[in-house]
Amino acid sequence: MSAIDWGDAPTWLGVVFAAAAAGAAVWTLASQRAQIREQREFIAVQSANLALEREELRAAAEARREAQAKxxxxxxxxxxxxxxxxxxxxxxxxxxxxxxxxxxxxxxxxxxxxxxxxxxxxxxxxxxxxxxxxxxxxxxxxxxxxxxxxxxxxxxxxxxxxxxxxxxxxxxxxxxxxxxxxxxxxxxxxxxxxxxxx
The missing domain is CATH 2.60.40 (Immunoglobulin-like)
Structure with missing residues (x-):
């Protein structure tokens, strides 16, 4: 049987840093996805609030428009x-x-x-x-x-x-x-x- 050549220290360091970089990239993507999801939820809530405010303003304008006629x-x-x-x-x-x-x-x-x-x-x-x-x-x-x-x-x-x-x-x-x-x-x-x- 022959001995396994595990390489030298610089190669190992390169592998460890590449793995760390890949892990950091995966963590960054997951973090960005979470931020995008939170932003979409925030935008959806804000859009719903704006729609309600628009409806309230429309109803108030309609009431003012009909006030004298009534x-x-x-x-x-x-x-x-x-x-x-x-x-x-x-x-x-x-x-x-x-x-x-x-x-x-x-x-x-x-x-x-x-x-x-x-x-x-x-x-x-x-x-x-x-x-x-x-x-x-x-x-x-x-x-x-x-x-x-x-x-x-x-x-x-x-x-x-x-x-x-x-x-x-x-x-x-x-x-x-x-x-x-x-x-x-x-x-x-x-x-x-x-x-x-x-």
Whole structure:
């Protein structure tokens, strides 16, 4: 048998340093992978936080955008001039009271009944008599401006009972920010198409 030649000390030192360098490289890669994983987790958390903040800001902006429009108040009732066989009044027209409860004027107010009919007349109304019979000065249609705290009373034409029931009122107006809104007889408020020509 022959003796194994294990080499000399410099070769051994070279092998030890190469192994140490390889170990350090593996440790560095593992450390970098851990750092990258932590950074991705941090970025994911930050992205989720930013998305929540954006949603909160959007909701706040939406609330501010609708704030004045939500201050428009509308009360509607059917009225009639004739008595039916059952002793009740036969409704033949709508009477709609509108009040601006905001601190900024509303513009370009008009009231539509169903899709085809506009109000036949509108009068100023004292805010204290919102549901009372007293009416003030007659206004032009559409009403160009309704100041803060002011009120109007709109009337429809006289129709048959079925036409009255099938043509519920919807208020259209522009707020102080120039946004066009519609408020239906059920209290649903939503953006409306812009007034033609504006």
């Amino acid at each position: 201050q428009a108040y509308m009360h509607q009732q059917m009225e009639g001039c004739e008595w039916g066989d059952d002793g009740d009044v036969v409704p033949d027209h709508w009477v709609v009271s509108v009040q601006n409860r905001s601190d900024t004027p509303l513009h370009d107010l008009e009231l539509r009944f169903g899709t085809a009919y506009l109000a036949s007349e509108v009068h100023d109304l004292p805010p204290t008599a919102l549901h009372g019979p007293n009416e003030g000065e007659r206004r032009e249609l559409p009403v160009a401006i309704l100041g803060p705290g002011r009120a109007l009373r709109f009337r429809s034409q006289c129709w048959s009972r079925a036409t009255v029931h099938n043509n519920r009122p919807t208020l259209f107006f522009t707020d102080g920010n120039g946004l066009r809104w519609q408020l239906d007889s059920h209290g649903k408020l939503e953006e409306a198409p812009a007034v033609p020509g504006t």
